[in-house]
Amino acid sequence: MSQAGQIFVLSGPPGAGKSSIAARVRADMPDLAYSVSLTTRPPRPGERDGVDYYFVTRQEFQRRIAAGEMAEHEEIFGNLYGTSQKVVGQVLEQGQDLFLDTDVNGAEQLQKRFPEGVFIFLLPPSRKVLEERLRGRATEEESQVRQRLERVRYELTKAKNYTHLVVNDNLEKAVAEVEAIITASRRRTQRHLKLLEEFQAS
Amino acid sequence: MSQAGQIFVLSGPPGAGKSSIAARVRADMPDLAYSVSLTTRPPRPGERDGVDYYFVTRQEFQRRIAAGEMAEHEEIFGNLYGTSQKVVGQVLEQGQDLFLDTDVNGAEQLQKRFPEGVFIFLLPPSRKVLEERLRGRATEEESQVRQRLERVRYELTKAKNYTHLVVNDNLEKAVAEVEAIITASRRRTQRHLKLLEEFQAS
Numbered sequence: 001m002s003q004a005g006q007i008f009v010l011s012g013p014p015g016a017g018k019s020s021i022a023a024r025v026r027a028d029m030p031d032l033a034y035s036v037s038l039t040t041r042p043p044r045p046g047e048r049d050g051v052d053y054y055f056v057t058r059q060e061f062q063r064r065i066a067a068g069e070m071a072e073h074e075e076i077f078g079n080l081y082g083t084s085q086k087v088v089g090q091v092l093e094q095g096q097d098l099f100l101d102t103d104v105n106g107a108e109q110l111q112k113r114f115p116e117g118v119f120i121f122l123l124p125p126s127r128k129v130l131e132e133r134l135r136g137r138a139t140e141e142e143s144q145v146r147q148r149l150e151r152v153r154y155e156l157t158k159a160k161n162y163t164h165l166v167v168n169d170n171l172e173k174a175v176a177e178v179e180a181i182i183t184a185s186r187r188r189t190q191r192h193l194k195l196l197e198e199f200q201a202s
Numbered sequence: 203m204s205q206a207g208q209i210f211v212l213s214g215p216p217g218a219g220k221s222s223i224a225a226r227v228r229a230d231m232p233d234l235a236y237s238v239s240l241t242t243r244p245p246r247p248g249e250r251d252g253v254d255y256y257f258v259t260r261q262e263f264q265r266r267i268a269a270g271e272m273a274e275h276e277e278i279f280g281n282l283y284g285t286s287q288k289v290v291g292q293v294l295e296q297g298q299d300l301f302l303d304t305d306v307n308g309a310e311q312l313q314k315r316f317p318e319g320v321f322i323f324l325l326p327p328s329r330k331v332l333e334e335r336l337r338g339r340a341t342e343e344e345s346q347v348r349q350r351l352e353r354v355r356y357e358l359t360k361a362k363n364y365t366h367l368v369v370n371d372n373l374e375k376a377v378a379e380v381e382a383i384i385t386a387s388r389r390r391t392q393r394h395l396k397l398l399e400e401f402q403a404s
Contacts, residue, residue, distance in 0.1 A: 164389045184386030187366045
């Protein structure tokens with residue numbers, strides 16, 4: 001496959017279920033490449049370095065931004081998150097499709113670099129459910145919950161710029177829809193012009 | 203749902219498996235409306251009027267064309283095929299999605315009317331397999347087979363104008379891909395701006 005790979009980005013406000021859905025999509029579609037994000041946030045219980053994130057110092061992260069090594073990065077609640085430009089470039093050049101989850105600012109940066117990419121916004125079923133989910137996280141204090149709800153408000157203003165919108169009112173359905181969006185995009189005729197030519201010549 | 207429905211069109215050369223796949227998609231996605239085509243071709247054994255096609259006389263079909271009652275129509279091997287404009291209009295206005303299978307000329311006419319529609323071209327796995335499939339049809343004579351192979355050549359020249367391309371090398375996979383294309387298109391953000399507004403206002 002000589003054609004460049006395609007980029008798929010999943011975003012959504014905290015509590016929308018982005019991480020669960022991203023993990024399922026990765027398990028179900030092993031031919032999708034993905035890039036482990038870098039972050040300066042401390043690991044939560046159970047998170048593993050190099051699997052969930054690369055956990056780096058703020059100094060190291062800022063060095064990489066300054067060196068132009070980040071395809072996208074954003075600061076959320078005082079922590080930096082981002083994706084390595086080198087990984088993105090290598091994967092796409094090899095003709096592999098890349099699946100990323102980023103926040104809305106990261107997605108905005110990627111949309112400028114990859115206007116043909118597929119950008120999926122994950123919406124929680126309702127603000128009420130979202131609030132319940134955020135309060136249900138044992139690791140979060142009330143002030144953090146309020147901060148996150150403010151963040152939700154901000155992220156929602158960006159949703160209309162995404163190519164697709166998936167409502168996570170049911171995990172199985174949401175996973176199936178994200179996977180359908182990826183599968184459908186892979187069947188775009190533009191990606192198969194060589195196959196068509198070969199068939200016509202046969 | 204006040205928004206207009208969307209149109210999905212499946213085309214493909216004779217022998218690509220269009221009818222089998224269309225039947226499966228209709229069974230799996232009962233909320234898709236569809237329109238039974240009109241034809242002047244005589245029924246094949248087992249075909250039912252009003253289910254597989256509306257079988258009409260050439261005179262009646264031509265009257266409908268002249269009256270502007272056809273959304274698309276085409277002549278294949280001396281028989282007319284087409285879709286009623288009234289049915290298409292009513293379905294879409296009601297906000298229902300419409301799934302049609304037409305030949306490449308019909309699809310071309312629909313693409314002009316519905317540039318935002320989703321147009322799926324079904325490709326057989328290879329010319330060799332296609333030829334075997336066409337010869338395997340007990341109802342076809344050799345001269346008909348040759349005529350159909352010529353038709354395949356013509357239809358293939360139109361494939362690049364479709365939005366999506368699905369290869370029918372495996373029926374289950376092809377059905378799943380067509381359904382994914384429909385599901386994905388239904389998740390386009392443009393179709394859910396009202397939902398987004400409501401969420402933001404909540």
